[in-house]
Amino acid sequence: MTVAIKSPRLALALHPRQVAVAVLALATIWAGLFLPGDLERDARLSLIAVVLAILGWTGTRLPESFVALAVVLGLVLTGTLSEQTLFSALGNELIWLLLAAFVIAAVLKDAGLTERLIAPLLRRPLRFDVLSLGLTLAVAATAFVLPSTSGRAALLMPVFLGLAAVMPDAHLVRPLALIFPTAILLSAGGSLIGAGAHLLAAESIRTATGLEIGYGDWALLGLPLGLIASLAGTGLILALFAPRALRGSRITVPARTPVAPELAARQRRIGLVLVIVVGLWLTAGWHGIGMATVALIGALVLLTRPFTPRNTKDMFRAVDIELLLYMAATVLLAQALTQTGADRWLAGRALAVLPEGMAGSLPAVVSLLSVIAVLAHLVITSRSARAAVLIPAVALPMAGLGHDGALLILVAVMGTGFCQTLTASAKPVAIFASAGTETFTQRDLLRLALPLMPVVTILLIGFALAVWPAQLAAMRG
Numbered sequence: 001m002t003v004a005i006k007s008p009r010l011a012l013a014l015h016p017r018q019v020a021v022a023v024l025a026l027a028t029i030w031a032g033l034f035l036p037g038d039l040e041r042d043a044r045l046s047l048i049a050v051v052l053a054i055l056g057w058t059g060t061r062l063p064e065s066f067v068a069l070a071v072v073l074g075l076v077l078t079g080t081l082s083e084q085t086l087f088s089a090l091g092n093e094l095i096w097l098l099l100a101a102f103v104i105a106a107v108l109k110d111a112g113l114t115e116r117l118i119a120p121l122l123r124r125p126l127r128f129d130v131l132s133l134g135l136t137l138a139v140a141a142t143a144f145v146l147p148s149t150s151g152r153a154a155l156l157m158p159v160f161l162g163l164a165a166v167m168p169d170a171h172l173v174r175p176l177a178l179i180f181p182t183a184i185l186l187s188a189g190g191s192l193i194g195a196g197a198h199l200l201a202a203e204s205i206r207t208a209t210g211l212e213i214g215y216g217d218w219a220l221l222g223l224p225l226g227l228i229a230s231l232a233g234t235g236l237i238l239a240l241f242a243p244r245a246l247r248g249s250r251i252t253v254p255a256r257t258p259v260a261p262e263l264a265a266r267q268r269r270i271g272l273v274l275v276i277v278v279g280l281w282l283t284a285g286w287h288g289i290g291m292a293t294v295a296l297i298g299a300l301v302l303l304t305r306p307f308t309p310r311n312t313k314d315m316f317r318a319v320d321i322e323l324l325l326y327m328a329a330t331v332l333l334a335q336a337l338t339q340t341g342a343d344r345w346l347a348g349r350a351l352a353v354l355p356e357g358m359a360g361s362l363p364a365v366v367s368l369l370s371v372i373a374v375l376a377h378l379v380i381t382s383r384s385a386r387a388a389v390l391i392p393a394v395a396l397p398m399a400g401l402g403h404d405g406a407l408l409i410l411v412a413v414m415g416t417g418f419c420q421t422l423t424a425s426a427k428p429v430a431i432f433a434s435a436g437t438e439t440f441t442q443r444d445l446l447r448l449a450l451p452l453m454p455v456v457t458i459l460l461i462g463f464a465l466a467v468w469p470a471q472l473a474a475m476r477g
Contacts, residue, residue, distance in 0.1 A: 103302070111266055168246075229455070369415070
């Protein structure tokens with residue numbers, strides 16, 4: 001059913017969903033501007049902007065970056081944010097870090113280094129279940145040098161296709177195809193650059209609490225959870241989708257075509273630079289050079305002839321400009337809520353609504369936030385968008401109830417890593433669902449998500465209550 005609006009010059013079909021979103025948007029603007037209350041003008045406008053962004057992300061097909069930039073420009077035009085603040089956001093460290101990471105990933109892809117990093121797993125015949133666990137760990141390791149989950153999925157696709165072609169039975173292709181996106185998504189939490197949402201979370205933690213979380217700190221917090229969740233996901237995939245009689249099948253990969261000596265030497269040089277870059281990230285507390293600066297130096301070195309024969313312009317085309325602008329816009333949204341006091345106002349309202357016993361109970365708050373974060377992918381299909389919504393609208397208000405803001409932001413962003421229920425919930429899932437060979441269906445995803453979702457939620461609650469508080473306290477020194 002559509003609502004048709006006709007005019008001599010324009011014929012426009014509005015679907016009921018679009019009408020509903022438009023009505024909700026107008027109601028939000030009216031309520032924010034005219035309902036009585038003790039909220040300042042700029043704080044009202046910041047809340048309106050966040051709600052409009054959520055409506056745009058969840059109720060329309062507009063790109064997330066377009067929605068985020070539109071609402072941020074609205075805040076600039078109304079004077080809530082200054083033009084200087086808008087333009088300075090592009091100079092944020094996380095923007096430069098992502099830019100450099102995309103260049104590094106482009107050099108790796110051009111040199112075929114991803115396949116070589118996983119090659120040691122395939123040197124001798126392995127049982128399918130052993131190979132699956134080894135692949136999970138190898139995929140997890142790529143999060144430490146490659147930015148964004150969709151970028152890792154694209155770089156790992158040749159590895160999957162090569163393995164799928166040598167499976168001794170077609171029934172093993174489906175579990176193999178499920179392992180890749182599951183490991184990519186769940187292991188991303190172990191690395192600060194594993195997803196753009198993590199950079200947004202680190203910036204939010206710094207702004208809200210003053211705690212600086214670096215590359216090594218994030219790995220200490222997120223890697224154990226990411227590895228356990230990834231291995232649990234692989235175990236469930238094997239139990240649900242790999243026939244018992246085939247799990248012990250030996251997988252023999254044909255000998256790889258020898259790499260040309262010149263390419264092999266280039267791969268070794270690139271690998272050495274990567275080791276140095278990661279080493280400098282891990283020791284940032286000793287030498288004082290920021291992650292973004294180290295990444296830019298590494299990217300600049302890798303763009304020279306000893307490391308890539310490609311034109312520099314071609315390498316820079318691999319930079320996801322849309323993601324950079326989106327990250328800058330979402331940082332500004334969170335900044336607007338903090339600067340105007342809107343986050344503190346939301347915290348006060350949350351305190352008034354939640355039962356007194358629940359508001360003061362950390363286990364109750366963590367459990368509620370974990371469930372919300374894990375389920376958010378059913379409504380908001382972008383991981384970064386989920387973080388942009390959950391951090392200012394849920395985690396920070398809950399922190400206002402007297403809980404550690406850094407801990408709750410961490411819970412919110414780690415929960416966004418689960419997004420395997422629907423093909424549209426995450427780009428890696430969509431990439432492997434349409435890999436050019438028969439992989440898995442929407443029904444398969446639902447079958448996996450039903451047991452995996454509670455496992456991830458329980459792990460998240462356990463780490464938030466038993467592990468992370470002590471780690472965060474130690475980081476504060």
